[in-house]
Amino acid sequence: xxxxxxxxxxxxxxxxxxxxxxxxxxxxxxxxxxxxxxxxxxxxxxxxxxxxxxxxxxxxxxxxxxxxxxxxxxxxxxxxxxxxxxxxxxxxxxxxxxxxxxxxxxxxxxxxxxxxxxxxxxxxxxxxxxxxxxxxxxxxxxxxxxxxxxxxxxxxxxxxxxxxxxxxxxxxxxxxxxxxxxxxxxxxxxxxxxxxxxxxxxxxxxxxxxxxxxxxxxxxxxxxxxxxxxxxxxxxxxxxxxxxxxxxxxxxxxxxxxxxxxxxxxxxxxxxxxxxxxxxxxxxxxxxxxxxxxxxxxxxxxxxxxxxx
Amino acid sequence: xxxxxxxxxxxxxxxxxxxxxxxxxxxxxxxxxxxxxxxxxxxxxxxxxxxxxxxxxxxxxxxxxxxxxxxxxxxxxxxxxxxxxxxxxxxxxxxxxxxxxxxxxxxxxxxxxxxxxxxxxxxxxxxxxxxxxxxxxxxxxxxxxxxxxxxxxxxxxxxxxxxxxxxxxxxxxxxxxxx
Numbered sequence: 475x476x477x478x479x480x481x482x483x484x485x486x487x488x489x490x491x492x493x494x495x496x497x498x499x500x501x502x503x504x505x506x507x508x509x510x511x512x513x514x515x516x517x518x519x520x521x522x523x524x525x526x527x528x529x530x531x532x533x534x535x536x537x538x539x540x541x542x543x544x545x546x547x548x549x550x551x552x553x554x555x556x557x558x559x560x561x562x563x564x565x566x567x568x569x570x571x572x573x574x575x576x577x578x579x580x581x582x583x584x585x586x587x588x589x590x591x592x593x594x595x596x597x598x599x600x601x602x603x604x605x606x607x608x609x610x611x612x613x614x615x616x617x618x619x620x621x622x623x624x625x626x627x628x629x630x631x632x633x634x635x636x637x638x639x640x641x642x643x644x645x646x647x648x649x650x651x652x653x654x655x656x657x658x659x660x661x662x663x664x665x666x667x668x669x670x671x672x673x674x675x676x677x678x679x680x681x682x683x684x685x686x687x688x689x690x691x692x693x694x695x696x697x698x699x700x701x702x703x704x705x706x707x708x709x710x711x712x713x714x715x716x717x718x719x720x721x722x723x724x725x726x727x728x729x730x731x732x733x734x735x736x737x738x739x740x741x742x743x744x745x746x747x748x749x750x751x752x753x754x755x756x757x758x759x760x761x762x763x764x765x766x767x768x769x770x771x772x773x774x775x776x777x778x779x780x781x782x783x
Numbered sequence: 784x785x786x787x788x789x790x791x792x793x794x795x796x797x798x799x800x801x802x803x804x805x806x807x808x809x810x811x812x813x814x815x816x817x818x819x820x821x822x823x824x825x826x827x828x829x830x831x832x833x834x835x836x837x838x839x840x841x842x843x844x845x846x847x848x849x850x851x852x853x854x855x856x857x858x859x860x861x862x863x864x865x866x867x868x869x870x871x872x873x874x875x876x877x878x879x880x881x882x883x884x885x886x887x888x889x890x891x892x893x894x895x896x897x898x899x900x901x902x903x904x905x906x907x908x909x910x911x912x913x914x915x916x917x918x919x920x921x922x923x924x925x926x927x928x929x930x931x932x933x934x935x936x937x938x939x940x941x942x943x944x945x946x947x948x949x950x951x952x953x954x955x956x957x958x959x960x961x962x
Contacts, residue, residue: 476867503851503868511876512904515854545854775854779865 478776482601484590485610486651494655498620500772501765508544508767518547521778523579524572527604528554528565531583533739533763534604534614538581541770547778550577565589569597578781579774582606600777608642608703614738615648617769619656621762622693625734630657635687637719638697638746641668642704645697645738650676663687664719667708668699684719688726693734696721696747712745722748732756739763785961786945790934792955795916798933802914803835805931806883813845815909816881821898822851822869825886827948828916832885848873852897878906883931887946889915892927917944917957 478493507515523542527535535551542549552572569580580597582590583604590603605611623629634653640646640662653660654677662669663681673680681687688694699715709715726733735747735757743749752759790798810816813836820829826849836842853868884898895913902908916933922940936959938944943960 476865500868503853503870506871507854510904511906514904516900517854517856517859520860776865779860781860783860 477779481777481780482590482594482603483612483773483777484594484601484603486612486615486648486655487610489612489652489655491655494616494619494652497616497769497772497776498623500776501620501768504544504771504775505765505768508764508771514544514546516546517775518542518545518778521545521579521781522548522550522575522577523581523774524550524552524577525604526552526569526572526580526582526584528582528584528589529605531604533766534583534611537763537766538602538604538613538770541767541774542581544767545771545774545778547579547774550575565593566596569593569599573597573599579777600781602773602777605644607644608647609644610648610651611644612648612652613766613770613773614645615652616773617762617766618645618649618695618736618738619652620765620769621736621758622658622734624761624765625758626692629653632658632693633661633691634658634693634695635661635663635681635691636695636697637663637684637687637721639668639699639708640664640673640697641670641708642700643697645695649695650678661687661690665709665715684721685725685728688721688729688733691733693736694721695736695738697738698740698742698746716745720744720746720748721751723750723754726751726754726756734758736762786958787961788956789917789936789944789959790957792949795933795955795957798916799831799835800839802931802933803832803840806832806836806914807840807842809912810881810883813842815879816883817846817848817875817877818883818885819848819850819873819877819898819902821884821886821894822849822871824888824946825884827950828887828946829885831948832914846875848875850898850901852894852901855897855901857893857897873905876906877902877908880906880908882908882911883914884911885914887915888917888919888944889913889927889929889932890919890922890944892923892925895927896925916946919944 480488579600581602581604584606587607587609589606590601594601619629636646650660661679661681737759820826833847849872851869851871853866912930914931915929918929918932918935920937941962945958947956
């Protein structure tokens with residue numbers, strides 16, 4: 475059946491493999507749409523979507539907004555910085571006030587883990603999690619897998635290493651769920667202080683030697699060090715981090731094979747990845763951004779199908 | 784459920800030849816004409832006609848596109864079953880072209896309405912015509928009529944017209960199904 479098994483997209487954890495396949499199949503059609511001279515379809519013209527970003531975002535917010543507009547939905551935007559949240563309003567009150575304006579779907583980014591799940595239990599709208607704290611960022615993981623599938627033909631059986639700050643990364647957790655669901659092998663690589671203790675319970679191996687990790691993998695998904703989430707020092711200096719875990723062209727040239735380089739952005743050039751690698755032919759960073767719009771269109775379209783009239 | 788055979792493969796072959804000749808009558812060598820089959824079911828008829836025009840009537844440069852109208856339909860969220868999209872294969876623009884839309888059964892006319900909207904994404908055509916294999920009379924919801932029709936059928940709303948192709952059902956045939 476061409477229907478998702480879930481009512482909201484709160485995390486990859488709640489999805490089944492067939493949901494991911496359906497999202498990708500639908501995204502294929504939307505990728506064709508966004509490469510037409512007129513990149514817009516009228517499917518969602520009676521749907522209203524609120525983008526609630528309680529935390530900063532440029533790429534994800536733009537990508538969602540573009541996806542919504544390409545589907546002809548009406549869009550309202552909200553950023554915590556300019557809102558009544560600062561005046562002491564609670565999350566439920568804020569959202570209920572917005573829903574009173576007849577909104578069908580809420581896309582939310584929030585600094586608190588589980589904010590999306592909480593909201594889905596208390597308000598009557600479809601919720602799409604656009605990142606909740608250090609927990610999940612499902613659409614990013616979907617577009618990452620979609621990009622791997624596009625580049626390598628299949629995700630099943632592929633070896634993917636996630637390099638960098640795993641502890642603070644919602645992208646890492648969602649990616650691990652998504653990749654394992656599709657039958658890929660996942661390793662993580664980074665300073666021990668930035669690898670969560672429970673990681674082995676997910677069936678993920680830890681490799682602290684970057685070169686060994688890269689020799690093992692087909693795809694390296696490189697993450698940014700999230701300084702804004704660090705309340706203590708996790709490693710001595712940025713320079714030391716770069717020397718041990720930064721990916722540069724020399725390392726890649728000495729692997730004896732080509733691997734695919736991914737990065738969810740924003741890139742700190744010269745820290746986790748050098749410019750020549752980020753801009754090389756092996757990098758699919760900009761494909762990820764393009765696919766992000768198609769994948770988000772697919773998610774929104776499939777959830778909107780369930781909105782009651 | 785019972786069904787009555789309306790057209791067999793011989794009937795369909797004769798009709799396809801007639802439709803091909805009618806198209807040639809109006810479009811000559813198809814130099815400024817494109818055929819567009821509506822996905823999924825109209826594409827079989829469109830492929831057949833294009834093949835026939837090329838092999839039996841020596842039309843050389845025939846442009847054929849397949850258009851999916853799922854995202855342009857007006858019954859999104861109004862049906863019980865979710866809509867599933869098919870692929871669109873249009874590697875040309877239709878700006879200034881004569882377009883012939885091809886579908887298997889013309890019933891309410893809503894698919895054709897969606898196709899007209901969808902085609903706006905590919906430019907402004909000179910003119911648009913409609914070719915259908917089966918034209919169900921008295922069932923239109925919209926003021927849309929075919930320019931070329933294979934067979935006109937009077938079927939009541941409870942009845943269903945089913946077109947099968949060798950490619951999908953091993954046999955070219957048209958049936959009317961009764962409840």
